[in-house]
Amino acid sequence: MKLDPGRIKIFEGDIVKMEVDAIVNAANNSLLGGGGVDGAIHRAAGPELLEECKSLNGCPTGEARITSGYLLPAKYIIHTVGPVWKGGKEGEDELLASCYRKSLELVREHSIKTIAFPAISTGAYGFPSERAAGIAVSQIKEFLRKNELPETAFLVCYNKDSCKNIKNALDESL
Template sequence: MKLNPDRIRIFEGNIVKMKVDAIVNAANNTLLGGGGVDGAIHMAAGPGLLEECRALKGCPTGEAKITKGYLLPAKYVIHTVGPVWQDGREGEDEFLASCYRKSLELAKEHKIKTIAFPAISTGAYGFPSERAARIAVIQIKEFLQKNELPDVVLLVCYNKETCKSIKKALDGNL
């Protein structure tokens, strides 16, 4: 199946405000909230999210779990735990690739049509932005070429620099 380029879009802004079926949370292993996008999602979703996450009893790096979206515009939150950057010698690339694959598999399983991803692991976890963008785009393109769902994947950038990296990756320049 040939990939329609309109299925992957870049959006600069705040992921918690996205009106999509699911947003992806760049979570930590506890799933109990933290800094960056994780803290913002937990704050915007309200206490119900924390309660449901407690019942999930954490998540290993490279895996993903799904919850309701609670007070968010999104119906679901897919929590995935990206790797902490260790100079690329500890399997970080594969863990990050797995985050995207596992999140997309959950989206397909739950018949999610629109999903928004942050730049997983590029904040406090220190993953190099261009390298992360390349991995994200490769995984998303490969998944969408083989699957009808999700219909649209939004790559949400918190800043212009991240958007530039993702655009370069989408254009095949990374």
Template sequence: MLQISDRIRIIQGDIVKMEVDAIVNAANPTLLGGGGVDGAIHRAAGPGLLEECKGLKGCATGEAKITKGYLLPAKWVIHTVGPVWQGGQKGEDNLLASCYRKSLELAREYEVRTIAFPAISTGAYNFPSERAARIAVSEIKKFIQENQLPEKVFLICFNEETCRHLKAALSESFVV
């Protein structure tokens, strides 16, 4: 059995190239594509993803839905809608935590062994990266302590700053 610290990995790279069972899409509420990670995933997956997403009729903030991966190396795409940062007084922390939790619950339900997350809400939605990193690591760590699946969680960073914040949050979370 893997230790918790062995089950979480931080990588700077491109989430659409990850060879994992599922990738998480930081989607907008329509699920019909957009900018950033969302647009990149839709472009890489091909038109089948958009067609399937049209049938899902959107997704509420803090919730998650799953589709096939189509042309992606990943079998599944878990779409979650992160909160837009409004200063921290509108429940943003709880909504972001819910994104990670709901995505992991879907992963468990679909028997996903490996999953890759982007830094949800830290791009166009302006959630502070350091704060988001602590929430992400805390939720992932809690979930994998109580569940066998997913076996490995990859946190994919678009830039050096995000990686730095995630690594700091991960090292802090394992201090006893």
């Protein structure tokens, strides 16, 4: 299936305010909250999110879990655990790619039409932003070519550099 380029969009801003069916949380293995995007999502969703996350018993790196969105505009939160960057010699690229694939598999299972991804692993986990953007774009495009859902995937960037890297990755993949 040919991919409609309009199905992938860049959004610069706050992922917790996005009015989409699901947002992706760049979580840690415990799923119990942390810093960066993870902490912001937990704060915005409210204490019920923590209670549901406790019942999931964590999540391995490269995997994904889904919860309700609680107080967020999004109906769902897909929690995925990206790899900590260790120089690229310990399977980090494949683990990051798996985060996107596993998140998108949950989209398909739950008939989610719109999803927003942060730049997974590029904050405290230190994954190089340009490299991560290329992986994100390639995994999302590959999934969208084969699947009708999600109708739209947003790549959310938190600063100009992140947006530039995502835009470059999208342009290079055309």
